Amino acid sequence: MPRPHNINMIGSILYYALYPLSRYMTSRRLHAGASKKVLPPSMDNDKALCDGGAVTTRTLSQIDKLDQWLSQGSGTKGETEERMKEPSPEQEYNTLQLMAVLHETTKKEADSKITSYYPPIDSTVGFEVTWRVWEKVDESATAAEPLPFTNASMDFTVMSYNILADDLLQANQELYTHCPLEVLDWSYRCSLLLEEIQEWEPDILCLQEVQENHYHQQLYPALSQMGYTCVYKRRTGTKRDGCATCYRSSCFSEVSVATLEFFRPETELLDRHNVGIIVLLRPVVMNGSVVKAKGPPLCVANTHLLFNPRRGDVKLAQLAIMLAEINSVIKSCNAKGEHCNLILCGDFNSIPSMPLYQLITTGELYFQGLPAWMISGQKNLSHRAYGHRLCVPLWPSSLGITDRCQHTTASKEESKSESQRSGKGQYSHDFMRQLRFCPTACIRPLDLQLIPGVTNITPDASSVNQPDKSFSHTISHQLDLESVYQHVLPGFGNPEVTTLHSEGGSTVDYIFYSRRRTATWDPSAGAFAIRGLKLIGSLSLLSEDVLWSMKGLPNDIFPSDHLSLLARFQLDLNAA
Template sequence: MDFTVMSYNILAQDLLEANQELYTHCPLEVLDWTYRCSLLLEEIVQVGSRCYTCVYKRRTGTKTDGCATCYRSSCFSELSVTPLEFFRSETELLDRHNVGIVLLLQPVVTRGSEVKAKGPPLCVANTHLLFNPRRGDVKLAQLAIILAELDSVVKSCKAKGEHCNLILCGDFNSIPHMPLYQLITTGELYFQGLPAFMISGQEDLSYKTYVHRLYAPLWPSCLGITDNCQYTTVKEKSESQSQKSRFRHTIRHRLDLESVYKHILPGSGNAEVTTLHSEMGATVDYIFYTPRRIHFTADHAAVDFVSEGLKLIGSLSLLSEDVLWSMRGLPNDIFPSDHLSLLAKFQLDLNAA
């Protein structure tokens, strides 16, 4: 079964209007919501039909934007949906109102009204992490929350004998190969003493005489998440209350995730960018996925090969910063947001169910 994933920060209109200094290079007509909305819908419909089922989570607090995940109900059945709120009133660290969505789907192949085949579960997570370049500690804690939920979903599927494929996408407000990206793609990050601004790499503050550095523990035990980015068990909660638990200098996760994009344009060698406004151009948006792996088991009679994960068939090319500036930057009369859409096509092995 082939399916397509689009990840798109469409630029909330009230945020555009609240930060107009970022768009002084744009003609006023391309900033108009009616104009932008029609272009956004046209771009989305090019990928598929209008027949989507949508899950939406508005940001907590006073902001009106949020995250939405939309899927074709003719191709996927919804098993569960978990809206995530990163704001925690009990901890000063998580005082920001970002959100996410974790959606568990089952791929289905139908002929008419009859279900012909069902695939292994597919977990699609969508988020928009904090922007503030100086608060890498907050970004890591927010990321840990969504990784812990993904880990929980994978475990529950494994308990039923099912392999769960993962897609994690959104605006992570972090550039490629910096510590936050490294944690996602390698499953490990040694953070002790790292400057907080370095976590995302959005801004170089090394010239300052004092910078905030990260030390263990990164977040308080009341968050209920370990340094393995997993929800704490009853035993771990008990140890935490008796102060026997230790938060190491390295945070880890056990999810196998890889980026669809390689962040360098083939041929030219120029850097890809996913966002551009008057202050900067950078890659901050991603589609991460569990790549296809071949496992084998052997006994005295035979060797069995098992294919798990998603096969990446292709992706829509991104553009370089100089090309976008030649089009008068973003948004413009072709691209209606200050972010480009990311698009990837995957193949799923239904036999792996």
């Protein structure tokens, strides 16, 4: 059995042997990135950081001193093997010298966030161990016209996080056979989760799979101490988890809250117990107890859609309910003469570029004839000969939501105003069909031959499900949303992953936002108006390969089978 100092020596040798390789890989990636027209790498202490967390470096001063120290110990292969046999007093002194060098440089730079591929050499060395880096948006790639004015602005961060409810973990243990038992323990995961939230300090926090008893007993008390105000909505049915939306009361004031239940017993399609939360906030900048400035309303929507890969029709209906409610909130702001920015977060259980994602980001989806499994694309079920296909109407009119993802009353008001503007009546197909039930049509002509079961029946409007509006083959919305993440890691093009378990990894979690557009002149305000949010940066995601190199998810760094999503935005403020 090797002696303890031999074990330490082996660890040091492995560390120093891997370091030159990491520098070589960093150089290769930076040269490869320079030859392509891609976003520039993020910078940390004037040192480029590579994609996916595969290689990040220490500060420049640490690198220079580490190189200098390693060069002193270089030699031939024989000399190296001789040094590896038994640590000499000189080698032990050099090891301590290296630790002292690193500790010295770290103390000088303790105020900055330093990321590292390697774990700390000693527990006293203040390195922040993380595999993810902060990526700034390349403004030159999306440069807009220069604004003719400069207004006060406010930066804020948003985190979306599926934290893996313990009940669901216990019910699906086959998905976590790769994990050591200790990293699956809720107490251990909860402490890591709170540490992660405290580290990044998001101003808005959208959580999914929040178990009710854990929320009330552990999460809410801790988040309250951090300065958050929280809204929680448990799933309907027997499941004990739900969604929670939290915000810093020092940055936002609450205008309204709406909680949504997607289970509708009167609608056969909507028989699943998923929920959502919509919070309308007002950004504020405080000077003591006085409001110094405030911003336009910010609508924050948080949801967790159905998982079942075969039921894309249910997911679309749940999403339509969410979008319709968001539309109502935004219209209420518009009616007061205010523009409302929007952030939509959550676990949508759909991968990028599939129809559900397309509906959110493009605002339109032609669904007629699509296989239900294809809507989310989580699993390829094309081998099934008799898969369910979508057809018109996608959901019944009794749901009260149109194919434009608006509440029926709102749609009727829009149609009425449009009719008044055009000066013409709207004689739609549905309008003509309703004539079957007018009093004249319900009177049986006297000379009509009586045929039992055919001509002796009076039309009954209540027995026929008549839509309030014609449901087309296309569903749409007008919210103009864009994803924070591009779903491909820069440099190599590897897919980003937001969730991973024993069956594989994929992207199903998103932060969508209303993107900033070119400023327009507002005659009523007598000033230029900026609408939308400016994306400043985001916390990088990882590839599936990198996550498996960390023993998958959850692990002793990331406490859930999902990664947190984090983005920084900027919005315009008006003086109060």
